[in-house]
Amino acid sequence: MDAATNSETPQDTLYEEIKSFFDSAPPLKDGPGISKKLNEFIERNSQSTGGEGTGRVVCVTSGGTTVPLEKRCVRYIDNFSSGHRGAASTEYFLKAGYSVIFLYRRGSCQPFCRSLPEDPLLECFEVSKELNIQVHQSHSEAVKRAIGEHCGAVEGGLLLKLPFTTIFEYLQILQLIAMSMRNLQTRAMFYLAAAASDFYVPWKSMVEHKIQSASGPLDMQLVQVPKTLSVLRNDWAPMAFFISFKLETDSNILLQKADMALKKYKMHVVVANELSTRKEKVVVVTSSEKISVLRDSTEADADIENPLIKLLVEKHSSYVEDSNS
Ligand code: PAZ
Numbered sequence: 001m002d003a004a005t006n007s008e009t010p011q012d013t014l015y016e017e018i019k020s021f022f023d024s025a026p027p028l029k030d031g032p033g034i035s036k037k038l039n040e041f042i043e044r045n046s047q048s049t050g051g052e053g054t055g056r057v058v059c060v061t062s063g064g065t066t067v068p069l070e071k072r073c074v075r076y077i078d079n080f081s082s083g084h085r086g087a088a089s090t091e092y093f094l095k096a097g098y099s100v101i102f103l104y105r106r107g108s109c110q111p112f113c114r115s116l117p118e119d120p121l122l123e124c125f126e127v128s129k130e131l132n133i134q135v136h137q138s139h140s141e142a143v144k145r146a147i148g149e150h151c152g153a154v155e156g157g158l159l160l161k162l163p164f165t166t167i168f169e170y171l172q173i174l175q176l177i178a179m180s181m182r183n184l185q186t187r188a189m190f191y192l193a194a195a196a197s198d199f200y201v202p203w204k205s206m207v208e209h210k211i212q213s214a215s216g217p218l219d220m221q222l223v224q225v226p227k228t229l230s231v232l233r234n235d236w237a238p239m240a241f242f243i244s245f246k247l248e249t250d251s252n253i254l255l256q257k258a259d260m261a262l263k264k265y266k267m268h269v270v271v272a273n274e275l276s277t278r279k280e281k282v283v284v285v286t287s288s289e290k291i292s293v294l295r296d297s298t299e300a301d302a303d304i305e306n307p308l309i310k311l312l313v314e315k316h317s318s319y320v321e322d323s324n325s
Contacts, residue, residue, distance in 0.1 A: 017226035022175075024203045025168040026071075034162060034173060038101070038180035041160045045099035046184055056187045056316070058098045059177050061194035062086020063105025065167040069201060069220070074210045076166075081195035083108025085245075085278070085305065089191060090159070091149075092309035099158045101177055103170070103194070106163045112150040114303075115142045167197045171228055178236035186323045188240035189316055190232070193271075195247065200225050229265045239323075241316045243269040247278070258285045269315060271308070279304060284311055 028034070045057055063083035066076040087109040090100050094111075102111065117123040117139070124139040135143050153159035162177075164170040181188040199222035211218065233242055244267050246258040251274050258272035262285055272283040282304060284291040293311060296302040 014226060014230060018228060018231055021202075021226050021228075022172065025172060026203055028169060028172045031172070031176065035176050035180065037160060037162075038176060041099070041101065041157070042180050042184065044157050046187070055184075056098045056189065056320075057101065057181060057184055058093050058189040058191055059101045059103060059174075059181065060086050060090050060093065060191045061103045061170070061174065061196075062090075063108035064195040065105070065170045065197045066165055067167055067197045067200045067222070068206065070210055071203070071206050071208045072210070077197065077199075079195045079197070080275070081105070081108070083110075084114070086191075086193045087111045088114060088303050088305035089193065089309055092305055093191075093313075094153055094158060096309060096313045098189070098313075100153075100160070101181075102159060102161045103173055103177065104161065104163055105194070106165050110150075110161075111153070111159070112146045116146055167200050167225060168203070170194065170196060171225075174228070174232065175236060178232055178240075181237055181240060185239040186241065186320045188237055190237065190240055190242050190244075191312070192229070192242075192244045196225070198225055199223065227265075229267075233266055241319050242267045243271060243312060246270050246272045247275060248272075249275045255283065255285065255290065258283070262287065268319060269312065282308060284308070284315075286315070 042057065046055055062081075063086065064079035064081035066078050069075045069077070083105055086102065086104060088111075090102050090111040091114075093100050100111075104110070113120070120139075120143070124136055124143050125133050126136050127133055150159075154161070162173055164173055178190075201220065202223055229244060242265075244261060244265065246254065246261050248254040248257060254272050254274060258270040261267060262270045268286065270285045272285055273281070280295050280297070282293050284293055291311065293304060293308050295304040296307075
């Protein structure tokens, strides 16, 4: 269509791109089962009464999404995200009285496992002469704490863990989560720490079988993933409190990009971080201020998510109060 006669607004185009992304995505495995779990979780947690923060639910996204290159996927594009930020933040949100929907990349860091060695099964346990399995003395406190706190949160119905691998699964589940959280209104929070892919191969144009190297150099066009953040914020959960993350490797453009994201997607907060210093420093950007949050470097075990979540919980509380007044 000629640009002069094209009456579509950029918003219409975005809706079409998003519709086409979802229509052509491979169907989610067990979508109805995920919706059922979500509805039960929200039903249970929105009825809580009492202490500060109860009745509030946060969706924490964590880890990186993959972009498959073949339908029967052998190869895929991935990114650096370990899921540490999402896992640690989940623990602090639970401590602050939130119920947490943890949307995480399969195999990435898990809440309550941060103090365990990399391969807990092989490093924390030993087999006795009688072939009984027991916890190694040196790890017993850490294992007890991890299992106790994890079971407490999951069995207590305060933590719902939903895994994804691809960008297709991630966005489809995020949509289900947003729909299920709508009725929470301002008590809902989205904390979008996952590193979601910006480019993908549309399912329709993806080859079925493994790409053959005998065919010569690989020439493949990636399409931009539609800016779902905009519909998530405006249409799927319009009353919720939104925190997104901005990651850059060039510190000269970081704050400017965070400001742009804040305005473009109408985020309440954008957390700006640089790849190499992300565990030491972040900047919390809102429409009125920029607050640096630092890890307490005097304490070996301190992490930056502790002061970060404290600050974000305060911001969410002000948002809830302002909306009620
Ligand atoms: O997962 P991780 O702990 O290794 O890193 C956290 C992070 C850098 C992925 C997160 O803080 C973040 O910035 N997420 C958004 C990345 C983005 O701009 O796409």
